[in-house]
Amino acid sequence: MVNVSHHELVPEHTLLEEDELEGVLEEYDIDRTDLPKIKRKDPALPDEASVGDVVKIVRDSRTTDTAVVYRLVVE
Secondary structure (H helix, E strand, O other): OOOHHHOOOOOEEEEOOHHHHHHHHHHHOOOHHHOOEEEOOOOOOOOOOOOOOEEEEEEEEOOOEEEEEEEEEEO
């Protein structure tokens, strides 16, 4: 089976540590549940991701070089 998370078109997905997550939530003045969601079964997620974790996704962008988004892992 092919591991799609290693494909060149799949953006980098990394789990956030709690202290980094707190900084992000404070910066945007939101709660964890206000973040957009990503399903646990998404093949691009790191294997160690579990429900309730927050994933940082870094995508290439033509206008800003890189774009960073955050997703809450749900069932």
